[in-house]
Amino acid sequence: METFHNPDRFMGDLRQILSQGRKRIGLLVGAGAPLSIKVDSAGNLDDFSGAPLIPGVEELTRVALSNLDPIQTTAASSVRDLLGDKANIETILSHIRLLSQALGQAEINGLNGHGYSELSKAICKAIGLVVGPNLPKQRNAYSELISWISGTLRTNAVEIFTTNYDLLFEEALERARAPYFDGFSGGASPFFDPVTVAGDDLPSRWSRLWKLHGSIGWALEDGNVVRGRGRDATQLVYPDHLKYDLTQKQPYAALFERLKRFVLTPDTLLLATGFSFRDAHVCAILDEALAMNSNTAVFAFQYQSLEAENAACRLAYDHPNLSVYASDGAVINGIPGKWRPGELPKNWQDIRATFWGTRRAGDPSVFLLGDFSHFTRFCALAQATDLSNVTQAVKSEELVDVQKGDIDAG
DSSP states (O other), X not given: OOOEEOHHHHHHHHHHHHHXXXXXXXXXXXXXXXXXXXXXXXXXXXXXXXXXXXOOHHHHHHHHTSSSOHHHHHHHHHHHHHHXXXXXXXXXXXXXXXXXXXXXXXOBTTBOHHHHHHHHHHHHHHHHHHSOOOOOSSOOHHHHHHHHHHTSOOSSOOEEEEOOOSSHHHHHHHHTTOOEEOSEEOSSSOEEOHHHHHSOOSOTTSEEEEETTOOTTOEEETTEEEOOOOXXXXXXXXXXXXXXXXXXXXXXXXXXXXXXXXXXXXXXXXXXXXXXXXXXXXXXXXXHHHHHXXXXXXXXXXXXXXXXXXXXXXXXXXXXXXXXXXXXXXEETTEEEEEOOOOOOTTOHHHHTTTEXXXXXXXXXXXXXXXXXXXXXXXXXXXXXXXXXXXXHHHHXXXXXXXXXXXXXX
């Protein structure tokens, strides 16, 4: 017998949780977040014909490997071919760094250990160029998410765990003058402080921002990991935290331990957005922590269909406290089913439009929150009581932005 899930029921419950500020909430944000923001050639928001602010992992992999010298290209292509379907920029980097440590003066594909170390640096430099754009100045998904985070009096701080290297969250938080802690302390050369990362000494109004895979702007100086070195600093973009020496291992060990402790804390909710669930390190932590703590929940908002989101679904089948919300259906309590909205309750039409509708004119209606922009708008509107007025105001402001763009272009 086919199972159906009613999105109204689950999103009504979630909307209430988001509006209250009492529950311990975390966000797990992947590469699909900046992918949902479209900009023009000048970096201005352009939802109609713009390109993604930062491309997805596949395009990032292509670009990062496209501007190497001929010998480096041969070596990187060989590594990519060896890894097969699992090859993306992060797995390729991990393998290249293993070769740099293991080879010494021996050569493979024309490069010795030092050559593979230089190849790693060249790839990281290319990554920095791709993930370095500034956040658009216009209101966007990141600013709407920060509006929700900072607009509610909270018992517990919101914790943002991201595998992205960009500085978009930092920019959004600072534009809103919303205080946050990212594991670093200091002014001239902010240093990583694992003791404070492990504790909860800061006020709840300070958000926590944890960069699980490192970040542009991080650097290793005199044996210490520091930040604030600009977008050209790419040395610590995705270091393989399991294979580096103790000094470089520490930031990542502490940050992944923070994710584990968060999921192990009773009565917590982790909302995953733009995350593919193909990161072995993150999924291993979720797998273990969800098995150990049945009093926590993970909601995974996925852009594609259930069939295409098999990595997230596999984890949800093993752990009933992980729910997958895909475009055409969901896995809830370990049971997959297609979406079937119910009869519209009173005053519910505008609320339903925040999570259910068409992506493009002429397409069938789908669950929308797998798109980071729709997800952040849903969060930002969680406390709105009259969405019809809010929606009209948003449309009016967007129309003004479009008209202003036409005037500027003229």
